[in-house]
Amino acid sequence: MKEKHTTQSGFRNLRILTGLFSVAALAFLALFAAANPSTRGEATRAPGVTRRAFMKVTPQGVIQSTDIANSKGTSLAARVAQRPMLVPLGNTVWQYDDATAIADGVSIDANNVWGAWTLSGARLTIQAITGDGTPAWSFSSFGSGNSGVAAAKGADRSGFMESNDVGNDFLQHGFRSTSNGTPDWSFPYPVSDPNLPASSRKVATSRDGSTIAAVVSDSVTQNSTLYVFDANTGTVKLMWTDPLRMDGVALTDDGSIALVTQDNKATLVDTSTGNILFSVAGSGAGNIFYPISGDGSVFAVGGFNFDVYAFNGTTYTQVIHFTRANFWFGGASTVSYDGSTVGTFGGNYTDGWLSGEVYLFDVPTGNMLGSYPVSGTGIYQGTPIGAGSNDNGTVMAFASWGTQFHDWPEARGHGV
Numbered sequence: 001m002k003e004k005h006t007t008q009s010g011f012r013n014l015r016i017l018t019g020l021f022s023v024a025a026l027a028f029l030a031l032f033a034a035a036n037p038s039t040r041g042e043a044t045r046a047p048g049v050t051r052r053a054f055m056k057v058t059p060q061g062v063i064q065s066t067d068i069a070n071s072k073g074t075s076l077a078a079r080v081a082q083r084p085m086l087v088p089l090g091n092t093v094w095q096y097d098d099a100t101a102i103a104d105g106v107s108i109d110a111n112n113v114w115g116a117w118t119l120s121g122a123r124l125t126i127q128a129i130t131g132d133g134t135p136a137w138s139f140s141s142f143g144s145g146n147s148g149v150a151a152a153k154g155a156d157r158s159g160f161m162e163s164n165d166v167g168n169d170f171l172q173h174g175f176r177s178t179s180n181g182t183p184d185w186s187f188p189y190p191v192s193d194p195n196l197p198a199s200s201r202k203v204a205t206s207r208d209g210s211t212i213a214a215v216v217s218d219s220v221t222q223n224s225t226l227y228v229f230d231a232n233t234g235t236v237k238l239m240w241t242d243p244l245r246m247d248g249v250a251l252t253d254d255g256s257i258a259l260v261t262q263d264n265k266a267t268l269v270d271t272s273t274g275n276i277l278f279s280v281a282g283s284g285a286g287n288i289f290y291p292i293s294g295d296g297s298v299f300a301v302g303g304f305n306f307d308v309y310a311f312n313g314t315t316y317t318q319v320i321h322f323t324r325a326n327f328w329f330g331g332a333s334t335v336s337y338d339g340s341t342v343g344t345f346g347g348n349y350t351d352g353w354l355s356g357e358v359y360l361f362d363v364p365t366g367n368m369l370g371s372y373p374v375s376g377t378g379i380y381q382g383t384p385i386g387a388g389s390n391d392n393g394t395v396m397a398f399a400s401w402g403t404q405f406h407d408w409p410e411a412r413g414h415g416v
Helices: 018-024 076-082
Strands: 042-046 049-058 061-069 102-108 112-120 123-128 137-139 144-151 158-163 170-175 185-189 203-205 211-217 224-230 236-242 246-251 257-262 265-270 276-281 298-301 305-311 316-323 333-335 341-348 355-362 368-375 384-389 395-400 411-415
Touching: 102 144, 112 158, 123 144, 123 158, 123 170, 158 203, 158 211, 170 211, 170 224, 185 224, 203 246, 211 246, 224 246, 224 257, 265 298, 276 305, 298 333, 298 341, 305 341, 316 355, 341 384, 341 395, 355 395
Parallel strands: 144 203, 333 384
Antiparallel strands: 042 049, 049 061, 102 112, 112 123, 112 144, 123 137, 144 158, 158 170, 170 185, 203 211, 211 224, 224 236, 246 257, 257 265, 265 276, 298 305, 305 316, 333 341, 341 355, 355 368, 384 395, 395 411
16 A cells, blocks of 8 residues: 655655666657757757757746757767766666657557657657567658657557658557557548647557547647547547647546647547537646546646646546746646546746756645755756656656756656
8 A cells, every 4th residue: 555644855765767768768868968058958969960949938838949950060979978977776677779869758568668759760669678678660651750659558559640850741550569560550630730740748548558549730720639549440539629729638548538738728528429528727838748547537737837636526626736936837747547646847947947846746635745856057958848657656757858967867756
């Protein structure tokens, strides 16, 4: 049984979850190559291509700006080799490095690690957890661009979304581990949007492997659409279109409910009918993704505040409200599968995202279980960018871009 306390003094069983994040060459570690000293941000450099991303805060929320340009500078591998690196603590099962691509996301099922790679060399890879890190196979329609992946936790099924460099060609695929690089099915999205390309936040696969959902935006109509697929056949079961931009999607374990991140609005959609079950406004938009528990009874909404809602048998009510001046809670929040525990990694945008704090909460009581601050230096933003949890919330993991001098691990785990 999980034991908790209600003080804010610290965590028991603090651990670094290197096995979770290092398996795919750390998607987030790839974001701290050298940047122009005059620009506060993160840069990623591979041979012939440079990508710099930085976060700009507005009264409405956070906007991520990305510049991609050709470069004849030193390669990413060479620059990484020239700088001291933090070595993960604990046991590293294996790691996989890529010289040209960076990972957009990692999704793990019972047996495999699925990786979505972006920029040059964009593709899907699959590696056995018990293997040596060598991909069993890979797949790409374009060879460059953007991609996103989401695997079922309880079934051999994965959804892979990809878009080409210019963002005018979007595809959705369904895979199993036995697909051997050939999609079981594919679907071409009838939209184009270079500003909102494929991403792991925009695709979800239900835990039981029955359903894949994805959100895409149309640069012509400015509408966004939620697509719900039969994961086995690729049949479109639902299309739900709305003028409010859709940034992300999450599914319950049976795929019956989709939680759609719409700018600053959380919308729960019945995937069989398209009916809106519940919606609530958040506290800011951009760089944001709302997580939900396996049965759909608990979900979290980030932004300038961190809010948690729980189903009381009739409707959803707010059970946790947390805020801190000059903090953004949109990028890295998580809800445990059983809905017992939530966590968020807040970043301080007034000091260039060089400090922040992880917070964990008990959902039934609303009590804070603890908090853990981080602080860094340099010119690179340490923006919180992702979070995850084990089923019962006893361990949660958080990831960030990392600061210039690696003052805190880009991936860190906390036990409750």
